[in-house]
Amino acid sequence: MYLGGMNMSSDFFQELKDRGLVFQTTDEAALEKQLNEESVKLYVGFDPTADSLHIGHLLPILMLRRFQLQGHVPIALVGGGTGMIGDPSFKDQERQLNTLSIVQEWSQSIKDQLSRFIDFDDEKAPAVLANNYDWLGSISLIDFLRDVGKNFTINYMMSKESVKRRIESGISYTEFAYQLLQAYDFLKLYENHGCLLQLGGSDQWGNITSGIELLRREKEVQGFGLTMPLITKADGTKFGKTEGNAVWLDPEKTTPYEFYQFWINTDDRDVIKFLKYFTFLSLTEITAIEQEFTAAPESRVAQKALAKEVTTLVHGEEKYRQAVHISQALFSGELKTLSSEEISQGFKGVPSYEITTEDGSQLLDLLVASKIVSSRRQAREDLQNGAIYVNGDRIQSVDYELREEDKLSGKHTIIRRGKKKYFLFTFA
Incomplete structure (x- = not known):
């Protein structure tokens, strides 16, 4: 414990x-x-x-x-x-x-x-x-x-x-x-x-x-x-909700990564209060964090301390480290470093498509079949314009076919369209 x-x-x-x-x-x-x-x-x-x-x-x-x-x-x-x-x-x-x-x-x-x-x-x-x-x-x-x-x-x-x-x-x-x-x-x-x-x-x-x-x-x-006290958030939104959903203690309902993200995104105006409420850090330790945070808010040192303490408390140190790794991989684009479990956590709720042998391996066809794009013409344009990424790598060839090495842990391929739209291919 x-x-x-x-x-x-x-x-x-x-x-x-x-x-x-x-x-x-x-x-x-x-x-x-x-x-x-x-x-x-x-x-x-x-x-x-x-x-x-x-x-x-x-x-x-x-x-x-x-x-x-x-x-x-x-x-x-x-x-x-x-x-x-x-x-x-x-x-x-x-x-x-x-x-x-x-x-x-x-x-x-x-x-x-x-x-x-x-x-x-x-x-x-x-x-x-x-x-x-x-x-x-x-x-x-x-x-x-x-x-x-x-x-x-x-x-x-x-x-x-x-x-x-x-x-x-x-x-x-x-x-x-x-x-x-x-x-x-x-x-x-x-x-x-x-x-x-x-x-x-x-x-x-x-x-x-x-x-x-x-x-x-x-x-x-x-x-x-x-x-x-009943907990209120500085921005007026209800505490304990993220995108309209409750943040559960059960990892099957709210993954450790989602849980970590809730705390790391704490408003600057709330974070010191939440450190006092939700962690077992001493008041002396919290004061030191507050001083460092006040001097350099952009470092988000207070949010990092809060997310670490609460995620570790609820889910354990291994799951905390996993959540940090997912966050770093998504930020850096180094998606190939993610394990199958980390992909499932980090891309929970992302539109997914199960690829069968009938689908083939040509990326252009898969983009259309999965409804990532609306037509073959749009798929060609996106590929040629450099808007399609496979596991973080930009793909511009309209003839590109998914390879075995594109299957992360043999199970998933992460597709990104544009800057922020993610999709997940899984293999039957």
Whole structure:
């Protein structure tokens, strides 16, 4: 498990604030005292709304790891039960409900991913993995209403920002009751593990304070809540999206190269903030990077450090090096140095055409068959004008035929038309 160069802080809570990771807390003085003096059990919930976590989940995941490094005990709660309902917090419309089998399948995938970031075998502070379906799946409606619902007035529930935002557009009773389910999670994690602290994004404040209220009423103990800021990008676009698609932690959904590219393209205005949020570099190291970056922004030293740290953290050092190699090969045009796996990553989503024996090997014919160009006449013009490249080499002969050495790793040939339009030939 890669952790980077984090230095232990004598005042852990102050370091979290210095990194900009603390948005709201309940009873800050008491929480800070407890964190600095004794080991605390804390949790973050992850509802399985897909078969993979994405980088929107990365901040809370890394927060759990930061707490674990300080000797606290993190609890990763997979929402196998709440995932059947859907959290209305800051959502404009009702979530689509999924079947139990799908939610259970997604829950398992999330468990597997979390184990890559949080140490469940740590000798001093092993993390705990829990699933709220274990208690929500078996409690009866009567028991839930008597034991949980009795503790909350409608006025209290209506006062939550996550509910108020949806009143005009409409909210079902199902989603309205979600805060009670999350409050019950906090109660059960206290009963089962002694958990006293819940972390979440700032949109979770209402749900977290409901859990603290339930702990106070049912157990007469003081629970704590800490929220992290919702991440915004300086250019106004949504964090965690690239070309309209989510950036997933699963390498099958977002390749390590695509993942690396997301971070290397971070806006200058965001990059130092993201280094504090998403890496385990010390604040001293980040300050040094910031000074170098400010003196020479064109060096992109901050983006390179960010992309290296986060890609290595999520996918490992080998995949990071691979992503850098793909980037360098594409920039330099040295495409022949790429392996088959690197080609698949670097050209994911690029139009491709499978060549069969019937297609022959003449490049002009293949350009037409693959619809890279619209006609033989256009193919001749492009070749004669030097607009066609095979694996980075300009080809100007209209009689050129693909050779065995043009098949990279025996599987692919990369065609470029003009400056930026790439196509991929694969061989059957």
